[in-house]
Amino acid sequence: MRTLIFRATAPYLTALMLLYSIFVLLRGHNEPGGGFIGGLIAASALAIYGIACGVSPVRRAIRYHPMAISGFGLFLGAIAGIFSLFAGVPYMTGLWVYPTVFGVELKLSTTLIFDIGVYLVVLGAITSIALALEEKERD
Amino acid sequence: MDLTFLAFFAPFIAAVFAPFLVRLLGHNAAWVLAVVPALIFAHFAGFLPEVADGGQVTGGVQWIPTFNVNFSWLIDGLSLTFALLISGIGTLIVLYAGGYMKGHPQQGRFLCFILMFMGAMQGLVLSDSFFMFFVFWELTSITSFLLIGFNHSAERSRRAAMQALVVTGGGGLILLAGLIFLWNMTGVSEFSLLLGTGDLVRESPFYLAALILVLGGAFTKSAQFPLHFWLPNAMEAPTPVSAYLHSATMVKAGVYLVMRLNPVLGETVAWETILPLFGGATLLVGTFLAVRQTDLKLMLAYTTVASLGLLVMLTGFGTEKAIEGAVLYLVAHSLFKGALFMVAGNVDHEAGTRDVTKLGGLLAAMPITFGAAILSAFSMAGLPPFVGFLAKEEIYYGIAASDPWSIFITAVAIVGNALMLVIGLAVAVKPFLGPKIETPKSAHEAPLLMFAGPVLLAALSLAAALWSGLFHQFISSPMASAVAGVPLEITISIVPKPGLALTLSIVTIALGVALYFGLAGLRSAMAATLKAIGWGPDHGFDQFMQGLVRLSVVLTRTLQNGRMEFYMTVTFVLLALWLFRTMFVADEWPALPAFPVLSIYEWVTVLIIAIGLIAIVRAKNRLTAIVSLGIQGFAVAILFMLMGAPDLSFTQFMVETLTVVILALAMTRLRLSPQDHRSAGQTMLGGTIAVACGVALTFILLQILQTPFDRTLTDFFNLYSYSIAQGRNIVNVILVDFRGVDTFGEIGVVMVAGLAILALLRIVPKRSLGSAPAPRIPEAEPVAVGRD
Numbered sequence: 001m002r003t004l005i006f007r008a009t010a011p012y013l014t015a016l017m018l019l020y021s022i023f024v025l026l027r028g029h030n031e032p033g034g035g036f037i038g039g040l041i042a043a044s045a046l047a048i049y050g051i052a053c054g055v056s057p058v059r060r061a062i063r064y065h066p067m068a069i070s071g072f073g074l075f076l077g078a079i080a081g082i083f084s085l086f087a088g089v090p091y092m093t094g095l096w097v098y099p100t101v102f103g104v105e106l107k108l109s110t111t112l113i114f115d116i117g118v119y120l121v122v123l124g125a126i127t128s129i130a131l132a133l134e135e136k137e138r139d
Numbered sequence: 140m141d142l143t144f145l146a147f148f149a150p151f152i153a154a155v156f157a158p159f160l161v162r163l164l165g166h167n168a169a170w171v172l173a174v175v176p177a178l179i180f181a182h183f184a185g186f187l188p189e190v191a192d193g194g195q196v197t198g199g200v201q202w203i204p205t206f207n208v209n210f211s212w213l214i215d216g217l218s219l220t221f222a223l224l225i226s227g228i229g230t231l232i233v234l235y236a237g238g239y240m241k242g243h244p245q246q247g248r249f250l251c252f253i254l255m256f257m258g259a260m261q262g263l264v265l266s267d268s269f270f271m272f273f274v275f276w277e278l279t280s281i282t283s284f285l286l287i288g289f290n291h292s293a294e295r296s297r298r299a300a301m302q303a304l305v306v307t308g309g310g311g312l313i314l315l316a317g318l319i320f321l322w323n324m325t326g327v328s329e330f331s332l333l334l335g336t337g338d339l340v341r342e343s344p345f346y347l348a349a350l351i352l353v354l355g356g357a358f359t360k361s362a363q364f365p366l367h368f369w370l371p372n373a374m375e376a377p378t379p380v381s382a383y384l385h386s387a388t389m390v391k392a393g394v395y396l397v398m399r400l401n402p403v404l405g406e407t408v409a410w411e412t413i414l415p416l417f418g419g420a421t422l423l424v425g426t427f428l429a430v431r432q433t434d435l436k437l438m439l440a441y442t443t444v445a446s447l448g449l450l451v452m453l454t455g456f457g458t459e460k461a462i463e464g465a466v467l468y469l470v471a472h473s474l475f476k477g478a479l480f481m482v483a484g485n486v487d488h489e490a491g492t493r494d495v496t497k498l499g500g501l502l503a504a505m506p507i508t509f510g511a512a513i514l515s516a517f518s519m520a521g522l523p524p525f526v527g528f529l530a531k532e533e534i535y536y537g538i539a540a541s542d543p544w545s546i547f548i549t550a551v552a553i554v555g556n557a558l559m560l561v562i563g564l565a566v567a568v569k570p571f572l573g574p575k576i577e578t579p580k581s582a583h584e585a586p587l588l589m590f591a592g593p594v595l596l597a598a599l600s601l602a603a604a605l606w607s608g609l610f611h612q613f614i615s616s617p618m619a620s621a622v623a624g625v626p627l628e629i630t631i632s633i634v635p636k637p638g639l640a641l642t643l644s645i646v647t648i649a650l651g652v653a654l655y656f657g658l659a660g661l662r663s664a665m666a667a668t669l670k671a672i673g674w675g676p677d678h679g680f681d682q683f684m685q686g687l688v689r690l691s692v693v694l695t696r697t698l699q700n701g702r703m704e705f706y707m708t709v710t711f712v713l714l715a716l717w718l719f720r721t722m723f724v725a726d727e728w729p730a731l732p733a734f735p736v737l738s739i740y741e742w743v744t745v746l747i748i749a750i751g752l753i754a755i756v757r758a759k760n761r762l763t764a765i766v767s768l769g770i771q772g773f774a775v776a777i778l779f780m781l782m783g784a785p786d787l788s789f790t791q792f793m794v795e796t797l798t799v800v801i802l803a804l805a806m807t808r809l810r811l812s813p814q815d816h817r818s819a820g821q822t823m824l825g826g827t828i829a830v831a832c833g834v835a836l837t838f839i840l841l842q843i844l845q846t847p848f849d850r851t852l853t854d855f856f857n858l859y860s861y862s863i864a865q866g867r868n869i870v871n872v873i874l875v876d877f878r879g880v881d882t883f884g885e886i887g888v889v890m891v892a893g894l895a896i897l898a899l900l901r902i903v904p905k906r907s908l909g910s911a912p913a914p915r916i917p918e919a920e921p922v923a924v925g926r927d
Contacts, residue, residue, distance in 0.1 A: 029866035032785040034874065040793035047800050067897065070890045077883050092879045094864055107865065111875045114882075118875070121886040125893030126797060132900045133804035 010052030017045035025119050026112075035115035039122025046123075047130045055135045058127075066131060070124025077117030080110045143198060143212060146179045147265070150229075150258030157254055158247030169237020169588065172250055173230045176257060180226040183219060187613045190219050193626060197267060197331050213267035213331045216617025217398055220466075221264035221391070223614075224473050228387045229257045231592035235481055236379040238588030239488060249289060253379065256282035260388050264395055267329045269318040276314065276356070279389050280307040286380040287373045299372040302680055306359050306369045314356025314396070320349035321403075333403055334624065340403050350404055353396065354413065361393025361447045364421040368677040371428075371440040378484030381436055382592075386443045386476035394450045394469065401454060401462070402624025414455020419551040421448025426558035430658070431665040435483040435493040435566055439476065442519075442562045445555055446472045453534060454622070456548065460537030463629050466619045467530035471600065475515040475527060478596035479566055482512040485589055486570055491579030495565060500575030504582040509571040511593035516567030518600040520560035520651065521644060524633040526603040526610070531556060531647070533631050535640035553647050560651030561658060607632045711828050718835035722842065729841035741781055747774040756826075760813050761806055769799035786870050808900070 021041035028034030050058045062069070081092035089095075096109045153175040160168035186196060199211025214222070236253060240246045259282050262275035281304070288300030322328045324343045325336045333340075340346060357363075362370040373385050384390070397414065404410055425445025432438045446468070453465035485508045487493045490501060502509050514525070521531035539549050584590070603610040611629045619627040635641050654661060669675070722728055737745070751771025758764035772795035779788035817825075856869045856877070866872040874882050 028868060028871045029875075030868050032789055032868065034786075034868070034871040036874070037786075037790050037793060040790070040797060044793060044796050044800070047797070051800075067890075067894060070893060074887060074890055077886055081879065081883070092883075094876050096865060109865070111864070111866075111879070114879060115871075115875045118882065118886050121890050125889045126801075128893050129896045129900075130797075130801060130804065132897055133801060133808055 007052050010049055014045045014049040017048070018042055021045065021119075025115060028115060029107075029111070035118030036122055039119040040126070042119070042123045043126035043130065046127045047134075050131055050134045055131050058131060062127070066124045066128035068124070070121050070128065073117045073120025073122075073124060075117070076120065077114050080114035080117060083110050083113075141198060142182055143196075143214075143265075144200065144210075146182055147212070147262055148258070149175050149179060150254045150261065154251045154254035154258065157250040161247030161250060166237045166241040166246060166588075168247075169234050169250065172254065173233040173237075175254070176226045176229040176233060179261070180223060180230060183214075183222045183226060186214055186219055190214065190216055190617050191613045193617070193620070195331070195621075199267065202268075202271075208270050208328065209268050210271060211267040211329060211331075212265045213329075214265065215621045216614075216619070217395070217621035218264045220470065220614055220618045221388075221395055222261055224470070225257060225261050225264065225388050228383060228473065228477050228596070229253075231477070231481075231595060232379050232383040234588050235382070235484070235592040236377075238586050239379055239484055240377065241588075245289075249286075249377065249379075252282060252285045252289070253383065256286060256384060256389070260392070263392055267331050269322060269328045269330075272330075273311065273315050273318060276360070276392065277308060277311045279392060280304060280311055280360075283307065283373070283384055283389055286384060287376045289377055289380070290375065293375070295372075296375040299369070299375040303369045303373050305684070306366055306680075310356045310359025310366075313352050313359070317349050317352030317354075317356060320345055320352060324349065330399060336403065341407055346404075346407070347409060350407075350409055350413075353400060353404065354417075357393035357396045358417060358451075359393070360396075361390050361451065362421070362444050363393070363417045363448060363451060364424045364444075365676045367421060367425065367444045368675070368680060370444055371437055372677065374434075374436045374440050378436065378480060378487065381440070382477050382480030382484065385440065386480050387473040390443065390447055391450075391469065391473070394447060394454070397451060397454050398465070398622040401622050405455075406457060411455055411457045415452045415548055418448045418450070418452025418455060419548060421445065422452060422551060422555040424448075426555050426562070427665060428669075429562045430558060430661050431669065433495050433662075435486065435495055435498075435570070436480070438495070438562050438566055439479055439483060442559050443476060445559060446476070449534075449552065449555060452548065452551070453537065456538055458537050459619075459623055459625075459627055460533060462537070462623050463615070463619045463627060463631075464530060464534035464537045466615050466622060467526065467533050467629070467631075470603070470614060470618075471518055471526040471530045474596045474600045474603070475518040475525075475563075478511055478515040478593040478600070479519065479563070481589070481593040481596075482508055482515070483566065485585040485593070486582075488589070489580065489585055490570075490582040495569050498570035498576060498578065499573045500571070501578075501582050502571040503575075505571070505584050507590045507594060508585055509567075511590065511597040512567035512571065514597035515593070515600060516563040518597075519563035521556060521647065523635065524604050525600050526607075527600065528633060528644075529604055529607060529631050531644055532635075532640050533629070535643040536631075539639050539643060549643070553643060553650065556647045557650035557654060560648065561655045561661075564651075564655050565658060604633050708824075708828065711832050715828065715831040715835045718832075718839050722838060727842060729838050729845055732841060732845075741778070744774050744777050744781065747771070748778075759815065761811065761815060762803060762813065764815075765799055765802045765806065768802075769795050772798070786868070 021038045024033035024041060025035055025038030026033075028038065046058055046062070049061070064072075084093040084095055085091060087093075087095060092110075092114075094109050094111045096107060098105055098107060100106070153172055157168070157172055160171055164171065189196065195213065195215035197211060197213050199209045202208050202210040212218075233250065233253060236246075236250060240249050243249065256279060259275050259278035263272060263279060266272040266275055284300045284304040287303050288296050290296045291300075318328075321333065321340065324345055325333060325339050327333050327336065340349065343349070359366050370385055370390060374381055376385070422445045425441050425443075425448055429438050429441030429445065432441060450465050450469055450472075453461045453468070483493060485505065486498065486501065489505060489508075490498060492498065518525035518527035521527045534552060535549070538545055538552060540546075603614075611631075615629045616627060619629060748771045751767050751774060754767035754770065755764050758767055773792065776788045776791035776795060779785075779791055856873065860869045860872045861867055864872045864876040866876070
């Protein structure tokens with residue numbers, strides 16, 4: 001699969017897909033999308049990069065072990081619910097804040113943190129499987 | 140804070156600090172650590188006046204309010220006596236262990252285990268809630284496992300520890316079932332409330348089941364025949380453990396349970412048959428096996444088995460006097476047996492051997508130890524003026540009657556008691572009196588830490604009998620009342636009253652003394668008999684364990700044979716069968732739906748699906764098949780999109796993409812041949828299963844679509860998705876908000892699955908494992924995905 005065209009375009013494709021995956025993640029609350037599907041897109045972006053350029057550039061690019069990313073996602077998912085305990089409501093009740101940044105009102109919430117957690121778990125788990133499979137037996 | 144609550148945890152807290160204290164103070168740390176059980180003893184002793192007046196103290200805190208489970212305790216005559224024995228003897232044992240284990244590199248760990256056990260045992264007897272009781276019950280099994288296996292470099296210790304854990308831990312699980320039965324039958328989960336339910340349990344149709352389960356727990360813990368074998372084997376533990384766990388306290392947990400439940404489960408034919416039968420058998424087997432032994436600790440261990448049998452027998456016999464006898468004997472036994480074990484430990488420690496035939500004439504060297512030994516042995520033999528005498532008199536008052544059953548039980552008791560007298564004398568007299576025999580070490584008196592315990596316990600055996608009025612008022616009468624469920628008053632004193640009981644006592648003593656002089660002959664006769672029998676429950680345990688291992692090997696080989704093909708076949712055949720079965724049982728088959736009107740592009744998509752399917756079936760090359768699978772998957776995703784499910788379609792696209800990529804990569808790793816080499820028969824079988832699953836799923840989906848649609852949930856989420864959770868994408872709102880905890884569990888699963896796959900990929904197959912050789916087809920360099 002190491003054709004020149006593929007190798008040349010893969011990094012741009014990966015970058016675009018990653019950007020798109022974040023877009024999908026963030027729009028998820030109102031439009032089709034969300035953490036799960038965003039994570040899948042990001043994972044396939046990294047898989048493409050890996051197929052085109054080899055596994056070690058991917059590992060270098062994401063800096064952390066994909067399983068660690070997954071673990072951090074699970075951690076985010078767990079603490080997203082804990083905020084509500086401090087507010088005196090049951091675990092995982094959604095809390096919302098509406099700060100205005102550059103004149104635009106943002107809707108931020110603990111469910112968004114949770115969704116980011118889902119995104120990272122899916123991304124990390126699938127990427128670690130894909131990378132391990134792409135790696136040759138002794139690498 | 141309630142001091143009783145603190146008392147529950149104090150031993151565990153002390154256990155944490157034990158290793159540090161030993162590092163700091165050496166063996167003298169025992170003096171500091173013994174303060175904890177001593178304080179607990181003092182605390183519980185404060186309850187004596189109230190309990191002696193017939194009161195009982197309950198208390199506790201809420202634990203799991205949803206299930207009405209409380210951390211609650213019950214202090215009445217029964218549990219208070221046990222608590223005092225545990226903390227009192229515990230204090231002496233901690234001191235004794237300080238001397239006995241002096242200089243042992245793991246003394247800190249040992250004291251830690253002993254204190255943990257103390258906490259568990261104390262929790263067990265004081266628990267009011269069934270669940271606390273069970274937790275502490277199993278905790279005693281676990282700490283006992285740690286203590287028996289303390290010399291973990293010796294194989295015998297490890298085996299004994301494992302055996303004790305399997306028997307007592309397994310019994311604990313049976314007990315849990317029994318307790319749940321009681322809970323279900325009465326609706327209460329606390330002993331204090333259970334005792335007020337009257338005949339509810341006895342009249343329940345599940346009475347017998349509950350009884351057998353509860354006794355399963357009690358009999359394993361209290362080493363009743365034929366599950367007695369673990370107790371003598373547990374003598375592999377250091378002597379302080381034997382003295383504490385395997386004579387004075389833990390093994391009495393079963394007796395405690397039987398006594399605790401006597402007012403609820405007792406006074407039935409089953410109770411009054413099963414208990415005396417098993418107890419009596421244990422009494423005889425224990426004493427006869429004790430006679431054969433020459434090791435001091437083993438002789439004592441078998442008489443412990445016998446004593447537990449006697450206690451169970453008396454509790455089940457049913458008369459008030461028998462219960463009084465059991466109560467007196469329980470206290471007496473804890474005192475003299477704890478002391479005798481420590482004496483045996485002293486002899487072993489100072490003379491270097493525990494073999495009674497190699498010991499003699501130690502009196503001059505160890506006078507104090509001998510004093511404790513002989514006093515305790517007299518109590519064990521039931522001679523006046525010791526508390527053992529009171530117990531024996533009361534026992535004979537309780538069981539001697541003219542009906543055949545009573546005569547039989549009385550005969551069993553006489554033989555058992557006579558043999559216990561023999562062993563008591565053999566342990567306490569033989570090593571000390573008579574001609575001096577050279578021992579491996581030149582013996583001298585044990586240090587203060589080691590003789591304090593036996594001397595104090597022996598003195599108590601005497602004091603309890605001399606001041607029997609006080610003893611009965613504060614200890615034995617309240618305890619007997621708690622066991623019987625009605626107020627009882629024990630009056631027996633050391634002044635012998637002429638009568639049947641005294642006659643029987645004299646008969647017992649005469650028989651015992653006669654047997655003592657014929658001990659050598661008796662011993663060889665027993666050894667010959669056992670040799671003739673050959674098989675014993677101890678050996679049976681090994682056979683049981685081997686059988687268990689073999690069974691699990693066979694099961695694993697059958698169910699997990701490592702052949703992917705087999706797993707897939709079973710899974711999909713069962714799926715198809717189950718789906719068809721559901722429709723068959725309900726006798727609901729889907730009606731053929733009206734043929735849909737599709738537009739041209741929808742037809743094209745359907746056509747692509749069909750082409751993809753044909754391509755999969757006809758593909759000769761595996762990679763082609765995988766890609767074709769992706770084609771039909773994409774086409775299905777397009778269909779979803781056309782039918783108005785963008786979310787679903789979106790996900791389907793990504794899943795299909797990743798499936799193809801990962802399958803292709805996995806194929807590369809597996810180094811399979813690129814060609815499909817299956818025979819026509821295998822292909823047919825696979826095809827049939829695939830078609831069956833497909834048809835079954837189609838049918839069930841059609842059936843589901845043809846049932847009227849319930850809009851409740853749809854309306855709910857339409858209504859609240861934006862107003863409560865501020866999102867218009869209902870699917871996403873459900874995932875991250877309404878059912879967020881579910882999703883959290885699911886992403887946990889995703890991550891664990893990823894970890895598992897990663898681990899599997901990391902395994903480098905060194906050799907073919909089991910019955911499934913790893914497929915290795917050489918010179919196969921199949922697809923070129925991701926390869927240099």
